[in-house]
Amino acid sequence: MKKQLRQQLIMQAIQTGTIQSQADLVNALAEQGYQVTQATISRDINELNLIKVATSQGLVYQVAQRQQPATTDQALRDLFQNAHVQLGQQDNLISLQTAPGSGPMVAAALKQLRWPEVFMVMDNDDGVLLILKSDSAVTTKIWERLVQLIQN
Incomplete structure (x- = not known):
């Protein structure tokens, strides 16, 4: 099976159904007569820029928005809330x-x-690691910024 056709079928599957796992994609392609491995699906998910998004049906695959990342405080708050961000230090x-x-x-x-x-x-x-310059005042400053964005 050619990669371009396989990726078109994957896009159709996520746009027309509720695809919650890589196994769902393997099964969707199998129903159309195409046998693929989970490893192939995993690579395709990465290349197609698919992400899991919380919906009323649970976490489902969707195409990531190709837009400028959020940089205003309110946009960051919204992004952090939608991503269910939890901090650790x-x-x-x-x-x-x-x-x-x-x-x-x-x-x-x-x-x-x-x-x-x-x-x-x-x-x-499912996570991000910030490595900060090693000054403890710097760490405190960034920590406080992030806490403020998450709590407000």
């Missing part, structure tokens, strides 16, 4: 745990801010 590290699929979008918004106190932003599917 140790030394000069701040962890932002997110809903599955939301990590890259939260990381993109934080990177866009270009806070001079941030050394690096790392993300995965």
Whole structure:
């Protein structure tokens, strides 16, 4: 099966149904007569920029919005609320745990801010790790900014 056709079928499946897992996509393609592996589906999900979004049917795959990341305080508050961000801190590290699929979008918004106190932003599917410059005052400053964005 050609990659382009497979990815078109994946897009059709997520636009017309409730796809909650990679297994759902494997089954959707199998119903159309195409056998694919979960590993192939995983690569396609990444290439197609699919994320899981909370809906009334649970977490389902959707195409990530290709828009400028949120940078205003209100946009960040909304993003953090929708991503169900939970904070954690140790030394000069701040962890932002997110809903599955939301990590890259939260990381993109934080990177866009270009806070001079941030050394690096790392993300995965369900979280973001901020590595801050090693001054404890810097860590406190960023922590307080993030807490304010989450609580307001």
